[in-house]
Amino acid sequence: MVTTVDPAALVAGVRAGRPRAIGRLISLVESGSPLVPGLVADLAADTGHALVVGLTGSPGVGKSSAVGALVARLRERGERVGVLAVDPTSPFSGGAVLGDRVRMQEHALDAGVHIRSMATRGELGGLAAAVPAALRVLDAAGCATTLVETVGVGQSEVAVAATADVTLVLLAPGAGDGVQLAKAGVLEVADVLVVTKADRDGASGLARELRAMVAHGHREPGDWVPPVVALSSVEGTGVDDVLAAVADFAEHQRRTGGWDVRRTARARGEVEQLVLAQVRASAPGGAGELDRLAAEVAAGRLDPYAAARDLLAR
Amino acid sequence: MVTTVDPAALVAGVRAGRPRAIGRLISLVESGSPLVPGLVADLAADTGHALVVGLTGSPGVGKSSAVGALVARLRERGERVGVLAVDPTSPFSGGAVLGDRVRMQEHALDAGVHIRSMATRGELGGLAAAVPAALRVLDAAGCATTLVETVGVGQSEVAVAATADVTLVLLAPGAGDGVQLAKAGVLEVADVLVVTKADRDGASGLARELRAMVAHGHREPGDWVPPVVALSSVEGTGVDDVLAAVADFAEHQRRTGGWDVRRTARARGEVEQLVLAQVRASAPGGAGELDRLAAEVAAGRLDPYAAARDLLAR
Structure with missing residues (x-):
């Protein structure tokens, strides 16, 4: 399919936050279009304002519900929000991922929310190039916050941690996740730990367990201690607590220079x-x-x- | 510490399979020594024979026991064996990883087994460069098989799958691992699925569940269907079955050209x-x-x- 692109119009459209222009430019990024370097250069001066919040955790932990709740609250505050859902393409997980996407449909018609799925298509490194460029586009489009949701545990975490300003690790009670993830080194990438399904049995026990683990981690004086926050999508509680923890961490990072360290690492990659x-x-x-x-x-x-x-x- | 290196002696020592020379060269690789390119070039003609077998799975699934059992059997066959243990350095997991290493000590005094731990030290990409070079050294040293064991789930899997000729994904009954890993896209990287702790309740149920998942995966006619093999370190059963599955997959890969595809991808990275x-x-x-x-x-x-x-x- 041959389509013509008017670069000036596309840049103007992204700056104005028009959904079609944003979607179009991200598609060009994904396809590796030769127009992208010029377009991204034109938008460079409009970037550097967005907060990138990564969400990760095991399948079924409630990531999409958490994203939905955070989007709703940020929209109530009048912010423009971006959502980037990063999917490892798997013949085994297709259905689950699709289910998650469907749950986000309530925001699909809101022009102030830009939702985009990016799949790995099995290529290591493909997303490593495309995700930062897509974040730049959403930043230039005026999204004050972009939520990056990854499907799956592990590989994705590290990618999120390398990309996000703030990384939320979500854990649900009853899944035995606490110890497993701690051993797998996943807690290490968490800036904020979120216990989801906080209305269920075992949630407060899991929160206690996580706080004990965090307390035992080795860190230097003045280092950030990841808070453990409870979130219940069913009861609609904890959303403000999560956003407050994110704001606290952002403030800590600005004060300590960690902000620049992480953004420089992202740019280096x-x-x-x-x-x-x-x-x-x-x-x-x-x-x-x-x-x-x-x-x-x-x-x-x-x-x-x-x-x-x-x-x-x- | 300043030490002198005699490149010719080091290369000769590695070729002869001398443990100290092997350890020394891998240390040079890890430290990014400027001598490495020359040394690796000198060894290039001796490489290309080793089979790289990756083992991955959640913490506690029994990876180290499986590695120990496989090493013992390969040694009975008179093969020289390499073991590369890839550790994500985590303040939370230090103890668990150390415990795994200690279990390998029974082979530590066998000159036909070369065991090496490589830690990420938090640097993404650091291992991506060092692991292939270490595999080359073990290959040149005459290791017919090198087992690469990763600690943790996810990030490590992808690294293993990108590096190994054959990837074994280990799962234990009772951990609820089956569904979790399937959703996380981990099954996708498995060439052989190994149900560990096969002597325990639930092992045959997990094997059935995994076979059903594998059967539902989308694949083309002629594609490899990952077999599900049971292993019990306690009863000492299943080791030959695992090695037979590895040999079957290697044969499939040689016949279909998948061997070259994967080794070329590894070299590309x-x-x-x-x-x-x-x-x-x-x-x-x-x-x-x-x-x-x-x-x-x-x-x-x-x-x-x-x-x-x-x-x-x-």
Whole structure:
């Protein structure tokens, strides 16, 4: 399908927060369009204001309900909100992910909420380049807050932690999640711990367990101690507590310089992905050159250091 | 500490499978020594023979016991074996990881088994560069099989799947792991599913559940269907079944060309990491140039595409 793009109109549309322009530009980002560098450069001056809040946790923990509740409250405050749902494409999880998306439909017709799903399509590194660019677009569009929801545990956490200004780790009572996640190193990426389904049995016990774990973590004096906050989507309680904890952490980060550290790390990853994309595209043998060299390395006919030198020597 | 390295002696020592030389070279790899490219190039012709088997699963599922049992059986067959334990460094999980390492001590004095822990030290991407290089060293040292054990669920899986020739996902009965992992997309990376603690209640139910999930996954005709194998470290059963499933998958991969696809993907990731390391090191402003540019990008004073162009323009 050939469609024409009017870059000036697209940039103006994104700046004005028009949903179609925003959706269109994110699609261009995902497809790796050659127009993107110019468009992102034009929008650069409009970015740097949005707060990126990552939400992660096991499937079924209530991430989408939490996102829905947070969006509703931020909209009541008159803020424009972005939602980026990052899906690992899995033949096993398709249904569950779709179910989550459907639950967000109540906000789908609100022009002040921009919801976008991004799938990995099995490519490692694909999202690493596209997510930061999509966040830039939503930032330029005036979203004061963008919520990044990841499906799944682990891989996604680290990606969220590398991307978000604030990372919320959600845990539900009764899933035995506390100890499991602690062992898996997931608590380490949490800036705020949210106990979901707080109306259920075991919620206060889980909160106590998490506070004890947090207290036992090694940290330096002055380091942030992740608070444990209870949220009940059923009873509609805890949403303000979560937002207050997010605001507290943001304030801590601004005061300690952690804000700049994290945003610089995010930018570093973004620039690295773009360097690789450019090296791939401008290799002497064309875009397939990296694959050809990798095949030589895999076959033992070339060492990887020589391959890297070859790629850069042009 | 200043120590002198005799490259020729080190290469000869690794080729001869001498534990001290192997350990020394992997330490040089981890420290990013400038000697590494030359040493790896010297060893390139000796590599390409080892089978890399990744093991992953939730904490407590019995990964270390499985690794111990597999090592023992491979040693009975007279094979030289490598073990790479990849640890996410976490203030919460230190004890658990240490416990796992201690369980491997029974093999620590066997000169035919090379055990090495590699920690992430919180740096994303650090392991992405070091693990493939360490695998090369073990390959050149004559390890017919190297087992890569990751601690934790998720992030680690993807790293393993990107690195291993064969990925084993371990699940234990009673942990509610089946459904959780399926939803999290973890089953997708499994070439072989191993039900551990097969002597316990619920093991055969979990195996049935997993077979049903596998049967429902979308795949093309001729695609590999991950077998579900039961392993009991207590009763000492299932080890040969696991190794037979690994051999079946290896044969399938050789026949279908999947072998080359995966090894080429691994080499591609390795070369990309080395390209980035070289770009970082040779940037016009020195090794700190990427950080300086990233800070400009984070502050909104530079767009990321311009930063990537700057880094490459020298």
